[in-house]
Amino acid sequence: MRIVILAAALAVAAPLALAATPVAAQSAAKFDSRAAIESIRKALRENYVVKERRPALDAALAKGLAGGRYTVADPQEFAMRVNADLEAVAHDKHLNLRHNPELSAQIGTGGQRDDATESAYWRDLARRQNEGVRELRVLDGNVRLMRYDGFFWNGEASQAAIDAGMAFLRGGDAIVIDLRTNGGGSPDAVRRLASYFVPAGAKLVTFHMRDEAPAVSHAEASIPGGRITGVPVYVLTSGGTASAAEEFASHVAGFGFATLVGETTAGAAYRNDFFAIPGGFVLSASVGRPELPSGGDWEAKGVAPRLAVAPDLALDRAMQDALATLAPKASGPARTELEWAAARYAARAAQARPALPASAYAGRYGERTVTADGAGLVYQRDGGLRTALISLGGDLFALEHDPRARLRFVSANGAVTGFVLERADGSKVEAKRG
Template identity: 65%
Template sequence: MKAIWFGTALLASTIAVPVAAQQPAPAPALQVTPAQTVEAVRKSIRENYVIPATRKPLDDALARGLASGRYAVSDPQELAKRINQDMTAVANDKHLGMHFDPRMSAELAKGAGANDTVAEGAFFAKMARRHNHGVSELRVLDGNIRLLKYDGFMWTGPDSAAAIDAAAAFLRQGDAIVIDLRTNGGGSPEAVRRLVSYFVAAGKKLVTFHMRSEAPDVSVAEAVPGGLIQGVPVYVLTSGRSASAAEEFASHVAGFRFGTLVGETTAGAGYRNDTYAIPGGFVLSVSVGRPELPDGSDWEAKGVAPGIAVAQDLALARAQQAALEALAAQAQGPERAELEWAARVQQARMTPVAPALPLIAYAGRYGPRAVTVENGALHIQRDGGPRSKLIAVAPDLFAMDLDPRSRVQFASASGAVTAMILQRADGSKTEEKKD
């Protein structure tokens, strides 16, 4: 029952779960009695829940629900919903919950393990491979900012380590780094340790997990291929959906000060969990450990606050702006001007600039290009080429969304647009009269 990314939280909408759990097909009728299911849930909680004082209140709530007939339903999804509601009312724990997933339950029933350190078995290996071990996107942004979109701290062992190492090798070549955890629902502390070790010196204690009655589990930064990534600005994007292992990583960003958090406060799901097969095709997540950071704190129920607070949908633009401004401050001449322009474009994405004239005044033909108004915005398209939205950077000055380094300047007289001047990234200009 070893859990990876999708095992970290099954209840909260803030946390990633498998596609099968998010969009289930119509469920068949329950194949066991509700009493069998509930008793198995109660047993797992009594034996494993991380906070001993909460075990009995949880058990009592489930016993009351069973005795009252609240769980006398044939739809397994409805049964899971009612059990989750009753557990949440007691514990409000984002790692405690159950969902209906016969396939995963069957895999867990094979006894693949009992913790979230390593996921074993063909099912888990295939899931990790399909999702590239959580590394969903690597992209070069303006100014040689390297973006890693990391959607889950998935861990199956060497293959997951290799995926993280490859992502880190890509990031290392950047002049600035952005790591996007806005949709990262958590995963394995082993994956966290691997990625953090590219920014924190080997041997540094990262976190101690207090696991039930077991000895504490201490995570320490390790040596990684190529050594530390240093000397470049690092920005990590967060949202209320960034949870569990993603919050551990965010805590290290703030605690070791190797980067800046940008976005929203994280989910506040601090506990570690195990997943269990429950009769009837259910999967139960139970919190079995609590974290302790080097300063004695954790993030349970409060989350990790960003250094730059901004709505999560604007976090990437805000991080790019900050990175570009930092790079521009160190640059000279044309390079500095290009970086400053790129930063202005990101500012305009966040805070739109009002054009000097009504949008319809800009619409028309300019030689081989057409400017149109669609959905309240200007778009430009060269004959036979892709259409790009125009972003107002100044009242008559725009950037192309598809090519932000290119600038479109409109000339006007007596309230009418007369021409368009296109300045490309290489400095060349083309002026076209408006038809």
């Protein structure tokens, strides 16, 4: 078989990578549009996952060829026209054509299989992106976050990156896995990550590939440190969360080990292969479909979140929920700190507004200064660090860089006269406006 099996991966995850050839070189390229179209038709007739849709795709391409629609000199324009015709028939996010002579040459006419382990191109891409694990952070309340941008699978290298990320998350009192910019990847990586949360041996998904016997993916029998249980887990999604990332989101929904926060995912369920097309083109075509344990898949409908919110507010909403869940388990100042932090994230998610214009709060308060700039209010003690004030609504503000304190402004006759700096340990500092 020809080609780069990225198991649902980077046709969605990295369209720019597929189109990485310099524009000048692309425009100057010579190609035979008829040969390219005939190659695309053959690949789809023999491989496209939805067999009943193959004749319509073939007819659309044949019509465009006969009518001269594809007789253009610019390979980019050629690809755009082909993609428009394929989209009109299939509405398939994995089905597309790109001009990428470098990758096309790597695939070659004989083709190569690539679970990303046999292609230097994808191995290097994965290495430079730390196998998809792009960021690890400790947030307020010891909530641990991992931003995971691609379900890469390079065997031991990818496994080690996932395991390292999970070892970090394991130390958190709550966990956030950010898939908002994750366009997919390998079901092997999905299985590894899901195995940290679902029972050993649990059935994850059945793949139906061409005319091959179905292949079933099960959770791994053992993983380093054992399953993660007993802590709140949140998975952030967006409309750009696609393919293999949606498989993981489906397991979140199906097994209930985490809360999905954000917006409904892309709805790209099929698995794709890449085919080298004459003229330096690469065709991504769906060649298989998944089936979840409950039946069905997420194609064209995506996976809906339990906490629906705009993607840019998803982390704030997850943090609000996580901290509110953790607060009752704490006591004393620690509990107050968690409650205040939850309120701060809630205000950010709700985009809370102060009672007065920013300029009304600006001024000198003893040895402290509050200034207004284009972004809002900034607080600073003489000789100390500047920190943004986050509105909690009304005259109450959180300090961005000090979760153990907040400011409550005092007004008289509509004018701000001072503030009270409240601390989580119960102490207070009162300051009058100068």
